[in-house]
Amino acid sequence: MxxxxxxxxxRGTTGRDGFVQVxxxxxxxxxxxxxxxxxLILAVALTAGVPLALANGAASNGNLPAVxxxxxxxxxxxxxxxxxxxxxxxxxxxxxxxxxxDGAFPDQGAGPIAxxxxxxxxxxxxxxxxxxxxxxAVMATPGHGVRMQYDFTHDTAGLPGAVSSSSPRWxxxxxxxxxVTGYDSADGSxxxxxxxxxxxxxxxxxxxxxxxxxxxxxxxxxxxxxxxxARFNGVSLQGGWSSGAWSQCEVGASYLGAGVAGGCAQPSSxxxxxxxxxxxxxTFAVTGTGDVSPYVPAVDVLGGVFKGTLAGLVALIALGxxxxxxxxxxxxxxMTFAGTPRRGRxxxxxxxxxxxxxxxxxxxxxxxxxxxxxxxLRAGGWTPPMYPLVSLGTGTGLRIVAGTAVVLALAAIxxxxxxxxxxxxxGVITVGIALFVGPLxxxxxxxxxAGAFLLRVTPAAAFAxxxxxxxxxxxxxxxxxxxxxxxxxxxxxxxxxxxxxxxxLAASWYLVRRRDA
Amino acid sequence: xxxxxxxxxxxxxxxxxxGSSEMLAALRAEWIKLRTVASTGWLLLAGAVxxxxxxxxxxxxxxxxxxxxxxxxxKVSLSGVQVGQAAVAILAVIxxxxxxxxxxxxxxxxxxxxxxxxxxxKAAAVSLVTAAAGIIAVLGSxxxxxxxxxxxxxxxxxxxxxxxxxxGPTLRAAIGSVLYLVLVALFSLGVAAAVRETAVAVAIxxxxxxxxxxxxxxxxxxxxxxxxxRVAPMSAGQAIQSTTNLGxxxxxxxxxxxxxxxxxxxxxxxGWLLLRLRDA
Numbered sequence: 001m002x003x004x005x006x007x008x009x010x011r012g013t014t015g016r017d018g019f020v021q022v023x024x025x026x027x028x029x030x031x032x033x034x035x036x037x038x039x040l041i042l043a044v045a046l047t048a049g050v051p052l053a054l055a056n057g058a059a060s061n062g063n064l065p066a067v068x069x070x071x072x073x074x075x076x077x078x079x080x081x082x083x084x085x086x087x088x089x090x091x092x093x094x095x096x097x098x099x100x101x102d103g104a105f106p107d108q109g110a111g112p113i114a115x116x117x118x119x120x121x122x123x124x125x126x127x128x129x130x131x132x133x134x135x136x137a138v139m140a141t142p143g144h145g146v147r148m149q150y151d152f153t154h155d156t157a158g159l160p161g162a163v164s165s166s167s168p169r170w171x172x173x174x175x176x177x178x179x180v181t182g183y184d185s186a187d188g189s190x191x192x193x194x195x196x197x198x199x200x201x202x203x204x205x206x207x208x209x210x211x212x213x214x215x216x217x218x219x220x221x222x223x224x225x226x227x228x229x230a231r232f233n234g235v236s237l238q239g240g241w242s243s244g245a246w247s248q249c250e251v252g253a254s255y256l257g258a259g260v261a262g263g264c265a266q267p268s269s270x271x272x273x274x275x276x277x278x279x280x281x282x283t284f285a286v287t288g289t290g291d292v293s294p295y296v297p298a299v300d301v302l303g304g305v306f307k308g309t310l311a312g313l314v315a316l317i318a319l320g321x322x323x324x325x326x327x328x329x330x331x332x333x334x335m336t337f338a339g340t341p342r343r344g345r346x347x348x349x350x351x352x353x354x355x356x357x358x359x360x361x362x363x364x365x366x367x368x369x370x371x372x373x374x375x376x377l378r379a380g381g382w383t384p385p386m387y388p389l390v391s392l393g394t395g396t397g398l399r400i401v402a403g404t405a406v407v408l409a410l411a412a413i414x415x416x417x418x419x420x421x422x423x424x425x426x427g428v429i430t431v432g433i434a435l436f437v438g439p440l441x442x443x444x445x446x447x448x449x450a451g452a453f454l455l456r457v458t459p460a461a462a463f464a465x466x467x468x469x470x471x472x473x474x475x476x477x478x479x480x481x482x483x484x485x486x487x488x489x490x491x492x493x494x495x496x497x498x499x500x501x502x503x504x505l506a507a508s509w510y511l512v513r514r515r516d517a
Numbered sequence: 518x519x520x521x522x523x524x525x526x527x528x529x530x531x532x533x534x535x536g537s538s539e540m541l542a543a544l545r546a547e548w549i550k551l552r553t554v555a556s557t558g559w560l561l562l563a564g565a566v567x568x569x570x571x572x573x574x575x576x577x578x579x580x581x582x583x584x585x586x587x588x589x590x591x592k593v594s595l596s597g598v599q600v601g602q603a604a605v606a607i608l609a610v611i612x613x614x615x616x617x618x619x620x621x622x623x624x625x626x627x628x629x630x631x632x633x634x635x636x637x638x639k640a641a642a643v644s645l646v647t648a649a650a651g652i653i654a655v656l657g658s659x660x661x662x663x664x665x666x667x668x669x670x671x672x673x674x675x676x677x678x679x680x681x682x683x684x685g686p687t688l689r690a691a692i693g694s695v696l697y698l699v700l701v702a703l704f705s706l707g708v709a710a711a712v713r714e715t716a717v718a719v720a721i722x723x724x725x726x727x728x729x730x731x732x733x734x735x736x737x738x739x740x741x742x743x744x745x746x747r748v749a750p751m752s753a754g755q756a757i758q759s760t761t762n763l764g765x766x767x768x769x770x771x772x773x774x775x776x777x778x779x780x781x782x783x784x785x786x787x788g789w790l791l792l793r794l795r796d797a
Binding site for chain 1: 552602619677717720727732733737745
């Protein structure tokens with residue numbers, strides 16, 4: 001009987017039970033060292049406390065710019081030059097765009113400015129002329145081909161390529177009840193559906209027609225107004241359109257500095273940046289400025305506050321490093337490897353232990369940080385629609401908290417793997433700070449392109465998961481690293497870090513099996 | 518224990534009678550240890566090379582096209598110190614933390630039982646090598662600025678003179694940068710003496726040098742930023758590199774380095790107290 005048991009246990013150490021034992025012994029090593037437990041508690045305190053301190057210093061926002069509020073309560077840009085007439089009931093609007101050129105205003109500094117990729121010229125069907133009202137539009141753009149967009153946050157690509165007289169674009173909107181369908185064509189006879197928008201609560205009579213907009217651009221580091229000019233011809237109307245001449249006005253002129261309430265201003269009174277339209281022989285030349293898109297504020301305050309979790313991250317990197325290096329330093333590693341000759345399992349067990357405790361520490365710290373800083377920032381004037389409510393109950397809040405926990409866990413695992421490779425903790429901390437913090441500092445100091453590159457390929461890409469603002473691909477707002485904007489989507493950034501951790505783990509696995517302990 | 522020590526180590530016996538020769542002997546011992554460890558030379562070399570390389574890269578891309586560019590050419594030329602300081606901090610941490618790692622610290626303390634003498638000798642040896650490497654790094658960086666900047670539009674026509682250490686503010690920035698590096702090293706030494714674990718000491722020094730600026734720059738309003746940058750050791754100490762617009766700095770050059778010196782003194786004091794109170 002005894003012999004049998006011994007045999008079973010002996011076999012067990014090489015089977016699955018053996019790994020559970022390795023895991024248990026690594027866990028025991030971790031929690032019985034008082035300094036490491038203290039380090040873990042410190043990591044939670046830093047992860048929660050530093051964002052709190054930052055929120056304290058950032059909790060005052062007195063001067064939000066005036067922007068319109070779109071359907072669904074999002075902050076929006078809704079400024080464009082509108083050549084319109086009313087449509088009662090169903091109808092079809094077709095037009096051909098033959099040119100779209102772009103330039104800076106003469107008073108905005110010397111020389112022309114390159115065409116704005118998100119300048120827009122096309123047709124739009126809108127619930128009145130009030131800024132922020134519901135709409136559906138099909139448009140040509142210099143940089144993103146033909147698009148169908150509706151209600152600011154929705155964007156679908158149509159035909160690619162820019163517009164020119166040799167390569168015009170036919171655009172069509174078909175309204176049927178509260179459904180609007182967008183079509184495009186390169187020749188006027190073969191039509192393709194781009195998308196279909198359902199605009200809930202669209203009134204029977206809407207305003208529809210031609211529109212041109214060109215968003216602000218960064219020039220020498222400051223926002224500059226730009227304008228776009230487009231030529232339309234072959235305008236065709238079917239359905240319950242009003243008769244007589246076209247009307248024209250500047251939608252959302254107040255937000256361009258004209259001092260008019262959210263309505264549609266006549267070009268003459270729009271003041272600062274008037275658009276214009278001239279018609280001759282069925283060809284409309286329209287000039288306009290502004291943008292029709294979700295408004296994304298320059299600075300991501302919640303993401304910036306969560307940058308404070310970097311302090312906790314460095315603490316966990318140190319913990320991951322020491323969890324390995326202390327064994328090498330004291331020669332304990334030889335005992336560990338004597339006990340478990342399959343060294344890869346030791347690395348795996350350590351990875352699970354450090355990853356697990358770092359994840360739990362990050363989850364606790366980030367949840368506390370969000371629960372306290374969220375209301376604090378709201379009280380400080382960082383309020384909707386521009387700064388949406390983010391709490392543990394919202395998708396963004398859950399993403400930030402869970403994402404922070406995953407990032408801290410992966411950082412600790414990466415540190416552990418590097419510690420196995422280097423066998424010295426000093427090098428690990430140096431590498432860790434250089435790869436996680438260095439890119440943030442450098443990206444804020446160097447040009448936009450180099451900065452974006454760094455935040456794509458380094459482990460610092462993972463901090464994209466902490467962004468508090470919803471970013472839209474169709475928003476022309478500049479994505480500046482110094483303002484807390486990351487080039488990658490939140491979880492894609494985490495994936496970059498995961499690749500770094502996986503490569504480091506693979507290298508450590510390889511080396512630990514080859515080298516003497 | 519002390520009997521054994523006296524019997525085995527003549528240095529200590531000699532020291533008992535003469536304080537200054539005890540210090541000299543300890544200093545010589547620390548110097549030998551520092552000189553004969555391979556990492557010292559590598560770290561100092563890496564620190565100087567990285568400082569000069571980063572400084573050169575920054576001045577090579579810094580452009581000025583008109584008379585209105587408000588660039589502090591001295592400070593820009595010394596940018597590499599931001600990176601080079603890491604090598605200095607690591608060196609200082611290893612000097613004491615490494616001894617705890619290997620158990621060497623027990624031998625050191627048997628030979629030099631007085632904690633303040635041991636810590637003082639280490640501080641002196643670290644200061645000496647840091648200052649030597651720092652002088653080379655700072656002069657190399659300024660030389661890079663002197664060579665590159667005039668070609669990038671920082672000319673007399675735009676109101677810029679070539680960098681020269683005979684210029685008062687530039688001399689102050691140069692000497693101050695070396696002083697800054699020495700203080701960073703001593704601060705790290707004090708922290709390492711207090712926490713005894715190299716990883717933790719490097720994390721603390723790195724946190725203050727890099728994490729703090731990364732965290733502070735984004736969201737804090739300027740009043741809070743200034744408050745933090747005035748009291749944080751490395752951020753305040755770097756004010757010594759500024760030569761223009763001194764009124765707009767969170768803290769002046771000399772008060773700034775004073776803040777760092779105060780932090781350094783506190784770190785060394787706490788390190789010494791903990792050395793006294795604890796077993797090695």
